[in-house]
Amino acid sequence: MNxxxxxxxxxxxGIGVYQVLRRDQIKQAMGFYTLFTAVNLFLLAVGAFDGQxxxxxDQVEAGGSPADPLVQALIxxxxxxxxxxxxxxLGLVNVSSRRYETIDSDEMDGLKG
Amino acid sequence: MDNLLILLxxxxxxxxxxxxxxxxxxxxxxxxxxxxxxxxxxxxxxxALWSNWLDPSAPLVYELGAWAAPFGIVLVVDLFSGLxxxxxxxxxxxGVLYALGCHDKAVNTPAFMPLFLxxxxxxxxxxxxxxxxxxxxFLELMVLASISLVGISDHRLGVExxxxxxxxxxxxxxxxxxxxxxxxxxxxxxxxxxxxQSLAVEGRPLLAQQAGLxxxxxxxxKSAVFPFHFWQPDFHTTAPTPVHAVLSSVVVKVGxxxxxxxxxxxxxxxxxxxxxxxxxxGIVGIFFGGLGALRTYDGKxxxxxxxxxxxxxxxxxxxxxxxxxxxxxxxYAFNHAxxxxxxxxxxxxxxxxxxxxxxxxxxxxxxxxxxxxLAGVIYxxxxxxxxxxxxxxxxxxxxxxxxxxIDAQGWWAVGLVVGGGILTLLYMMRTWQHIFQKDKPDHIKxxxxxxxxxxxALLVAACVVLGLYATPLLDVASATVEQIGxxxxxxxxxxxx
Numbered sequence: 001m002n003x004x005x006x007x008x009x010x011x012x013x014g015i016g017v018y019q020v021l022r023r024d025q026i027k028q029a030m031g032f033y034t035l036f037t038a039v040n041l042f043l044l045a046v047g048a049f050d051g052q053x054x055x056x057x058d059q060v061e062a063g064g065s066p067a068d069p070l071v072q073a074l075i076x077x078x079x080x081x082x083x084x085x086x087x088x089x090l091g092l093v094n095v096s097s098r099r100y101e102t103i104d105s106d107e108m109d110g111l112k113g
Numbered sequence: 114m115d116n117l118l119i120l121l122x123x124x125x126x127x128x129x130x131x132x133x134x135x136x137x138x139x140x141x142x143x144x145x146x147x148x149x150x151x152x153x154x155x156x157x158x159x160x161a162l163w164s165n166w167l168d169p170s171a172p173l174v175y176e177l178g179a180w181a182a183p184f185g186i187v188l189v190v191d192l193f194s195g196l197x198x199x200x201x202x203x204x205x206x207x208g209v210l211y212a213l214g215c216h217d218k219a220v221n222t223p224a225f226m227p228l229f230l231x232x233x234x235x236x237x238x239x240x241x242x243x244x245x246x247x248x249x250x251f252l253e254l255m256v257l258a259s260i261s262l263v264g265i266s267d268h269r270l271g272v273e274x275x276x277x278x279x280x281x282x283x284x285x286x287x288x289x290x291x292x293x294x295x296x297x298x299x300x301x302x303x304x305x306x307x308x309x310q311s312l313a314v315e316g317r318p319l320l321a322q323q324a325g326l327x328x329x330x331x332x333x334x335k336s337a338v339f340p341f342h343f344w345q346p347d348f349h350t351t352a353p354t355p356v357h358a359v360l361s362s363v364v365v366k367v368g369x370x371x372x373x374x375x376x377x378x379x380x381x382x383x384x385x386x387x388x389x390x391x392x393x394x395g396i397v398g399i400f401f402g403g404l405g406a407l408r409t410y411d412g413k414x415x416x417x418x419x420x421x422x423x424x425x426x427x428x429x430x431x432x433x434x435x436x437x438x439x440x441x442x443x444x445y446a447f448n449h450a451x452x453x454x455x456x457x458x459x460x461x462x463x464x465x466x467x468x469x470x471x472x473x474x475x476x477x478x479x480x481x482x483x484x485x486x487l488a489g490v491i492y493x494x495x496x497x498x499x500x501x502x503x504x505x506x507x508x509x510x511x512x513x514x515x516x517x518x519i520d521a522q523g524w525w526a527v528g529l530v531v532g533g534g535i536l537t538l539l540y541m542m543r544t545w546q547h548i549f550q551k552d553k554p555d556h557i558k559x560x561x562x563x564x565x566x567x568x569x570a571l572l573v574a575a576c577v578v579l580g581l582y583a584t585p586l587l588d589v590a591s592a593t594v595e596q597i598g599x600x601x602x603x604x605x606x607x608x609x610x
Binding site (some may be wrong): 035042074081092093 | 253283294301
């Protein structure tokens with residue numbers, strides 16, 4: 001399972017970096033979110049497969065060690081925060097596309113020099 | 114009582130922000146609420162430092178929700194985080210005071226005060242939390258609030274700078290999350306004291322080494338150290354004045370705080386290698402920042418580059434690594450926050466006296482002559498203090514730093530630090546000539562009234578007092594160095610015997 005997650009994390013990281021480096025700002029924003037999802041996958045792989053039964057289950061007699069609930073709490077917080085950053089980013093792209101009349105990041109060079 | 118001292122600096126501004134959000138229709142009332150919340154948090158952070166100072170062997174610890182230490186979230190105030198907390202809360206309170214007398218359009222929108230208090234909460238929370246993930250949460254609160262504030266700035270390029278910084282800080286956040294995940298995979302805990310103990314007992318698995326590197330890069334990125342610096346002048350220059358003042362003085366110190374924590378609490382064995390790196394990065398920063406400040410043609414941008422150089426001085430102090438040099442770095446960080454915020458507020462106030470409200474030298478040339486003597490006095494005191502001229506507090510910090518360098522036998526670096534200090538004097542004098550000595554050309558239109566100068570005047574007064582009467586700060590700083598030199602105190606306080 002961990003190999004699958006390693007491949008998945010690497011793939012999403014690659015897609016994210018590629019998208020962030022594109023010129024279109026909407027695609028950049030999507031790449032930004034993909035990068036966060038890759039890190040969330042990594043966090044999930046850290047502790048999700050240590051146990052055999054869910055944490056806080058009613059079926060105590062099921063046996064086996066329970067899965068680690070903390071990483072999932074971490075991911076939940078990280079998802080909320082990355083979603084917040086993503087929406088702020090989209091809002092900024094919206095304003096900037098009107099103010100500078102472009103969404104091409106190469107043409108947005110007011111801060112040069 | 115002790116619990117209140119830990120909680121109020123974090124949750125006071127948070128509550129103030131929520132209340133002022135509810136009062137969005139009444140901007141004046143919002144300001145009053147923000148001021149009260151800021152002062153309450155300031156007093157509480159001072160008292161927290163004071164109660165630590167009385168008993169340095171027992172840092173204050175608060176367990177949120179009464180969950181015991183390695184499992185729940187803890188807030189810890191030892192002398193180090195207490196001292197940095199006082200630095201942050203003082204400058205943030207002065208920032209709120211400046212915002213009350215500021216005529217910028219962005220500062221008078223209903224969204225300003227809640228976001229500004231969110232930066233306050235994020236700063237104090239980052240300093241006080243004893244848990245890696247909580248540090249991440251508060252750091253993100255601070256970053257998102259400051260990005261939104263730069264986005265609504267009066268400066269036309271504010272949105273572009275905000276997008277730029279959002280991507281860069283997003284990279285830092287990714288690093289931080291990767292580091293958190295790797296730490297958790299190695300030791301199954303995120304509590305700083307618990308990680309320190311595990312590192313001492315279990316040695317260093319490969320993942321923990323990688324976590325250390327990644328966390329280090331995240332903190333270097335937050336304080337805009339040399340290879341990660343390129344966003345800083347743009348992002349800081351376009352911010353509204355009160356936000357610029359806190360960004361360039363205390364928000365960059367979060368990275369410094371993280372670096373000192375990493376080298377003194379967690380990775381004490383690898384500290385030597387990290388310090389060699391920091392020494393080189395600091396020297397590069399001093400000269401890059403100093404020369405950048407010399408060649409720029411914008412008052413605010415000059416001060417942003419100057420911050421880059423001053424962070425270099427602090428890193429050199431950490432890089433020498435002896436207790437005396439660390440004392441120099443901490444004193445330097447504390448004093449620099451006061452000087453730099455005062456100078457930035459002054460620069461913003463000067464440019465607010467013109468109709469164009471820009472800080473380029475061509476737009477504020479000779480304006481200083483027209484707006485009264487107080488601005489000139491603040492500029493002279495602050496500028497000389499930044500350059501390290503006695504008897505101001507900048508001199509105390511340079512003296513402490515150079516003493517640390519001599520103690521550490523780092524002769525070539527001492528020479529470079531003293532030489533880099535001269536650059537500071539040069540760029541401050543150049544700006545003085547542009548603003549206060551040239552005659553005002555006709556194309557600059559003055560306004561009736563600029564921003565209130567009360568906040569920078571108070572901060573500069575604090576600089577003078579800290580310069581003439583430096584003993585208390587040096588005493589607290591040396592007790593701090595003694596305390597963080599002995600990580601056992603922190604670990605026992607959090608985890609118990």
